[in-house]
Amino acid sequence: MKILTIIFVDGIVFASWLFLVSVGLTFIYGVLRILNVAHGSLYALGGYMGASMVLYYLQTGATPYLTYFVLLGAALFIGIVAGSLIETIFLRRVYHREEEVQLLLTFSLFLILEDVIKLVWGVSPYFADKPYALLGQMRLGGIIYAQYVFLLPGIALASGAIIWGIINRTRFGKIIISVTTDREICTSLGVNVPRVRTFAFIIGAILATLGGAFTAPMTALVPGIGVEVIVLAFAVVAIGGMGSVGGAVLGSLLVGLARAAAIHLFPELDLFTIYLVMSLVLLFRPQGLFGEVEVRRI
Amino acid sequence: MKTTVKKVSMFWLLIGLISCLVLDGFAFKVPIASGQAKPSSPSIPKAPKELKVALVDFLSGPPAKAGTAAINAGRILIEQINQAGGIGGVKIRPIIVDEAGGVEKQVTEYRRLVLDEKVDAILGYLSSADCLAIAPVADELKTLTIYNGCGTSKLFEQADYKYVFRAVNYEGAENVAAALYVLTIKPDLKTVVGINQDYAWGRDSWETFDHAIRRLKPGVKVVETLWPKLGAVEFSTEISKALAAKPDVLHTSLWAGFLDSFIKQAAPRGLFKETQVVVTVGERSIVTIGKEMPEGVIVGGRGGFVPYILPDPKANAEAKKFYEIYEARFGEIPIADSFNMVQDILAMKAAYEKAIKAHGRWPTTEEVIKALEFLEFDSLGVRVSMALGKGHQAIHPQVFGITGTQRHPKWGFPLLEKVKIFPAEKVNPPPGVKHLDWIDSWPVGKGP
Numbered sequence: 192m193k194i195l196t197i198i199f200v201d202g203i204v205f206a207s208w209l210f211l212v213s214v215g216l217t218f219i220y221g222v223l224r225i226l227n228v229a230h231g232s233l234y235a236l237g238g239y240m241g242a243s244m245v246l247y248y249l250q251t252g253a254t255p256y257l258t259y260f261v262l263l264g265a266a267l268f269i270g271i272v273a274g275s276l277i278e279t280i281f282l283r284r285v286y287h288r289e290e291e292v293q294l295l296l297t298f299s300l301f302l303i304l305e306d307v308i309k310l311v312w313g314v315s316p317y318f319a320d321k322p323y324a325l326l327g328q329m330r331l332g333g334i335i336y337a338q339y340v341f342l343l344p345g346i347a348l349a350s351g352a353i354i355w356g357i358i359n360r361t362r363f364g365k366i367i368i369s370v371t372t373d374r375e376i377c378t379s380l381g382v383n384v385p386r387v388r389t390f391a392f393i394i395g396a397i398l399a400t401l402g403g404a405f406t407a408p409m410t411a412l413v414p415g416i417g418v419e420v421i422v423l424a425f426a427v428v429a430i431g432g433m434g435s436v437g438g439a440v441l442g443s444l445l446v447g448l449a450r451a452a453a454i455h456l457f458p459e460l461d462l463f464t465i466y467l468v469m470s471l472v473l474l475f476r477p478q479g480l481f482g483e484v485e486v487r488r489i
Numbered sequence: 490m491k492t493t494v495k496k497v498s499m500f501w502l503l504i505g506l507i508s509c510l511v512l513d514g515f516a517f518k519v520p521i522a523s524g525q526a527k528p529s530s531p532s533i534p535k536a537p538k539e540l541k542v543a544l545v546d547f548l549s550g551p552p553a554k555a556g557t558a559a560i561n562a563g564r565i566l567i568e569q570i571n572q573a574g575g576i577g578g579v580k581i582r583p584i585i586v587d588e589a590g591g592v593e594k595q596v597t598e599y600r601r602l603v604l605d606e607k608v609d610a611i612l613g614y615l616s617s618a619d620c621l622a623i624a625p626v627a628d629e630l631k632t633l634t635i636y637n638g639c640g641t642s643k644l645f646e647q648a649d650y651k652y653v654f655r656a657v658n659y660e661g662a663e664n665v666a667a668a669l670y671v672l673t674i675k676p677d678l679k680t681v682v683g684i685n686q687d688y689a690w691g692r693d694s695w696e697t698f699d700h701a702i703r704r705l706k707p708g709v710k711v712v713e714t715l716w717p718k719l720g721a722v723e724f725s726t727e728i729s730k731a732l733a734a735k736p737d738v739l740h741t742s743l744w745a746g747f748l749d750s751f752i753k754q755a756a757p758r759g760l761f762k763e764t765q766v767v768v769t770v771g772e773r774s775i776v777t778i779g780k781e782m783p784e785g786v787i788v789g790g791r792g793g794f795v796p797y798i799l800p801d802p803k804a805n806a807e808a809k810k811f812y813e814i815y816e817a818r819f820g821e822i823p824i825a826d827s828f829n830m831v832q833d834i835l836a837m838k839a840a841y842e843k844a845i846k847a848h849g850r851w852p853t854t855e856e857v858i859k860a861l862e863f864l865e866f867d868s869l870g871v872r873v874s875m876a877l878g879k880g881h882q883a884i885h886p887q888v889f890g891i892t893g894t895q896r897h898p899k900w901g902f903p904l905l906e907k908v909k910i911f912p913a914e915k916v917n918p919p920p921g922v923k924h925l926d927w928i929d930s931w932p933v934g935k936g937p
Contacts, residue, residue, distance in 0.1 A: 197733060201726040208723065305549070314553035315821075316749050316777045324757045334732040337757040340725060410722050411749035411777070415550035415589070419720045454715065454726045455733075462687045462718045 196332035198451045204340045206447025207347040208406065213424035213431075214350060214439045215398030221434030222371050222391040225282060226290070228297040230399050230424060231417030232304030233273060237400025238407040238416060239312050240269040242319035245408070249321060258322045259342075266404035267397060274396025278389045286388070301417070309414050316411040323408035339408065346405055347443075350398060354436055357394070367391055426465050430472045432482025441480055445472075532578055534850040537609075539582045540575070542567075542837070543602045544830065545595075545613035546638070548587040551722070551746035552615055555773060555791075555826040559613065559638065560585055561819055562827035565811070566834050576838050577845045584608060588615060592622045599623050603630045609854070610635065612833040615826070617641035617689040624653045633854050633861075635836055637829035638791060640770075641689045642697065645878030646923045652854070654861055654881045656836035656873065657792035657829045660694045660742070661924035662887050662916040663769045667789055668701035669916070669936055670889040670909055671738055674787060675765050678702075678737040680712045682764075684727050684751075685742050687716040694742035694769060700928045702738075707933055712736055717743075722750040728758055739766045744791070748774045756783050772796065773824050775892065780901045786892045788905060790825035792832070793887040797897075798908055800828060805870025822900060832868040836875075836883070839866035874913065876920055884913040 216230045244265040245258050281300060285293045326338040358364040370377045370387050378384050402420075410416070427446055431438025446465050453464040460467075472480060544563045547556030563583060571580045584606060586598060595614075602608045611627070614620050615638035624644065627634040634653045636644070640660035644653075671678065681702060685691030695714065702709055712734045715727045728751075731739055739760070743751050752774055755761065761783040768774070772790035775782050793799065800808035811831070815823045840861035844852035847860065862880030866873055873885045890905025897904055915937060918927030931937055 194733070197729050201729050204725055205723070309549060309553070314548070314557050316554060316746055318749070318753060318778065318781065320753050320757075320781070323753070328757060328759065332733075334729055335758045336729075337754075339757075406723075409725075409750075409754055411746045411753060413551040413722075413746035413749070414553045416722060418550075419722065451726050455730055458713065458715045458730070461716050 193332050194455060197334065198448070198455050200331055200336065201455070202444075202448035202451035203344055204447075205450060206443040207343040208402070209423060209427050209447055210347045210439055210443035211343065211350065211402035211405065212399070212420050213427040213443060214347075214354065214436060215395040215402070216424045217428045217431065217434055217436060217439045218354060218398060219392060219395035220428070221436070222367055222395070223282070223286070223388055224290075224371075224434075225286075225293045225297065226433075227395070228294065228421060229277065229300040229304060230297075230395075231421030232301050232308070233270070233396050233399035233417075234403040234406075234420050235308055235412075235417040236269050236273055236304065237266050237403025238410075238412050239308060239317060239403075240400070241265040241404030241407040242317045242412050243312070245319040245321065246317075255321050255325055258319075258325070262322065262404040262407070263401075266400040270397030270400035271393055273400070274393035275389060277396070278392040282392065283385060283388070301421070305415065305417065312412075314414055316413050317407075318411060320408050337409075343405065346401070350401065351436065351440060354394075354398070358436075363387075363390070423465065426469045429479055430469050432476075432479030435479070435481035438479055438481030533845060536577060536579050536851040538579070540579050540610070540841075541582050541584060541606065541608040542834075543584045543586055543606070543608045543611040543613075545586045545588050545598075545611060546615055546826070546830070547589050548585075550589040551720075552744075553589075554777060555638070555745045555824065556588060556615060558824045559615070559826040559830040562811075562815065562823055563612070563830040563834060565814055565818065566831050569814075570834070570838060576841045577851065579851070581834075588613070588619060592616075592618050595619045596622055596626055599626055600630065603632045609633070610837055612837065613637060613830060614639050617644075617693070620644055620655075621689065624648070624650045627652045631854060633837070633857055635833045635861075637833045638826055639690075640791065641693050642924055643689060643693065645882045649879060650881065652858060654836065654875065654883075655878070656833045656875070656883045658885060658887055658913075658917075659882065660690065660769070661697050661918070662793065662884065662911075662913070663789050663791070664694050664697035664742075665701050665916040665924070665928065665937075666793075666887040666889050666911045667740065667767050667769050667787070668698055668705055669911065670789075671702070671765065671767050671787055672705055673909070674891060674907070675738055678706060678709060678765070680710050680734070680736040680738070682712055682731050682734050682736040682739045683714045683741070684724075684731065684739065685714075685716065686719045686747070688719045690744075691716065691719070691742055695740065697924065697928070698740050698767075698769075700925050702740075704928055704931050704933065705936055722747060724751045724754050728755050728760060731755075732758060732760060732763065736764055739764045740769070741766070742769045744770045745773055749777055752778060752783065752786075753781075756781075761786055770825070773826070775902045775905075776822060776824055776900070778902070780896060780903070782892055782903050784892050784894060784903060787889060788892060789887065789889045792825050792829045793885060794825040794828040795888045795890065795905060795908075796822050796824060798890070798905065799886060799888045799910060800869035800871055808869035811869055828869065828871075832871070832873060832883070835866060835868045836861065836864070836873070840864055872913075876913075877917060879920075884917040886913055887911045887916050 241262045323339045427442040431442030453460040546559040610633040617639040620639035636655040683695045685695040767787040770791040771788035772795045802809040844856045844860040890908040892903040893906035
């Protein structure tokens with residue numbers, strides 16, 4: 192029973208992290224029909240910006256309990272700036288091009304941003320772990336957990352709920368759905384489609400930077416952290432179905448729980464688990480679990 | 490249906506691109522050489538105008554800190570050698586190359602360096618996977634290649650190479666020393682957990698430690714072996730598993746940014762208080778994590794080096810000068826990787842000088858190789874002997890210690906206490922014997 196509790200807790204924590212790093216990717220695909228490889232760089236930018244801002248903030252001697260809001264602010268700032276620049280300067284020019292061209296463009300952006308990060312932050316690791324240790328520890332299933340990790344499911348739930356709310360409960364959400372469904376009719380009805388796309392991309396970018404910023408306190412920020420993330424995020428999105436936020440939830444849960452179970456019960460399968468789940472899903476549903484061919488994808 | 494097929498095709502295209510990213514890389518070559526030497530006027534017959542030497546290490550990706558420290562050290566030493574007249578009057582021209590990007594890219598890059606750049610020697614490499622893949626190519630292209638950071642024991646224990654050398658200790662020495670040291674700190678240990686990355690370095694490191702600790706302490710039980718993926722920086726589940734197992738000792742060969750993340754995630758969960766953790770190549774993390782590095786962690790350094798202990802600036806004037814120049818120029822201290830690269834360059838220099846002396850003219854590559862086999866030389870006060878692997882694998886002393894409460898007065902990181910410097914012969918097998926066979930030959934319950 193104790194081991195099941197630990198597997199469940201570890202699985203949920205990892206699934207929350209996976210959801211945070213993959214939901215922006217699937218949202219952008221759902222709205223813009225672009226597979227954004229630069230998502231990994233946005234995640235890294237969020238991490239580095241969050242760490243830098245926290246370190247700067249702590250130097251002022253202010254209360255460390257506000258560092259969580261600093262992380263949030265850093266994620267919003269870099270998400271809005273980087274998201275708007277990428278969409279307006281680059282992506283806007285390729286919406287009408289083949290998907291392969293769009294993919295190569297975002298791949299190029301990923302490579303460029305990796306070097307930009309090295310240029311700005313250098314190659315030495317960045318640590319901003321104060322928020323991680325600040326919340327203390329708790330015992331669960333007989334072992335100690337840093338309470339910070341339980342923020343992740345909360346942030347993941349909030350992010351998912353906000354995305355769901357924007358799409359299903361706001362006028363902007365209805366416009367996004369309309370633009371996704373038929374851009375030309377929306378244009379003829381007076382919808383400013385380029386602006387809607389920019390806003391949608393910025394939302395996706397903020398989700399990526401949010402994932403990076405709230406991961407920063409629990410890791411060493413080093414060059415190349417976006418690579419591992421983008422591979423995992425694509426696996427989750429492929430499992431859940433590209434463009435489906437609900438699919439990202441299910442994909443994250445499946446992968447998170449499967450990996451936790453593997454490490455606790457069959458450690459040799461750690462490396463293999465994620466890709467085993469992905470292979471099994473794609474074998475029977477190549478479009479992913481929630482990836483039905485449908486008009487509405489978000 | 491057509492839409493679905495297209496999406497699936499796109500997905501596989503994407504997977505292809507990502508594979509390129511992982512295997513071939515987000516690596517960027519730095520094609521040039523800094524500090525290019527002006528052609529000198531060597532007096533030795535048949536001497537070339539310059540000696541083109543490629544220095545290869547990670548300049549991007551998670552190991553970039555380690556690679557940059559190695560390359561920085563290489564630049565300094567080559568400048569010093571050139572200022573002193575070069576090797577036999579021939580100045581060295583370094584060509585700096587990024588090791589990131591995966592095995593296939595590195596093999597291609599190696600061929601380019603030899604065939605297009607026409608380098609005389611290639612030094613470096615941190616990844617064991619790269620070293621294993623490049624060794625046969627080095628022999629094929631007949632190019633002097635001296636590894637340093639890559640630590641896999643398979644390199645010279647499973648094959649013989651003529652043109653390939655490794656001028657620093659390998660994982661065998663590190664993990665034998667780790668097992669010997671941990672028993673001095675935890676003589677009554679009963680249970681062990683291993684967390685090592687799932688590739689050659691991690692697997693080899695665990696195998697050596699596992700053999701050594703079982704031989705030294707019969708009855709020790711390995712309660713878990715965990716294999717995180719190379720590249721992963723999220724270890725919360727592995728940490729849970731280790732905490733649940735409650736071992737007396739946890740062994741890990743995690744390194745650089747991966748180890749930093751592990752320490753940062755494990756420390757608040759009390760792992761370092763509940764278990765005696767041994768990090769075989771943790772000296773980099775002492776420097777990068779600094780004052781937040783937990784106390785009571787057993788730490789070794791890749792290749793055997795730990796700054797300020799080995800090489801010892803108090804015992805050797807050249808080492809002292811090197812520390813001073815490095816710190817003044819880069820605003821940080823050199824780490825083990827720095828000394829690994831220094832040792833590579835000094836090995837090459839010593840071999841060339843020996844061959845020049847023997848032949849009275851500029852030597853051929855084969856003559857340099859002959860000179861380097863079984864060579865003994867000094868590296869900033871550290872005596873190095875190319876004693877293993879038929880003269881191709883170095884042995885030298887190996888440092889281990891435990892992080893204490895005292896801090897470095899200038900840099901703030903915790904100083905090692907109970908430091909033990911293991912003599913080379915204590916942690917390496919005799920020539921011609923594989924290190925696991927050597928460990929298995931120890932009297933049960935006793936060390937070498």
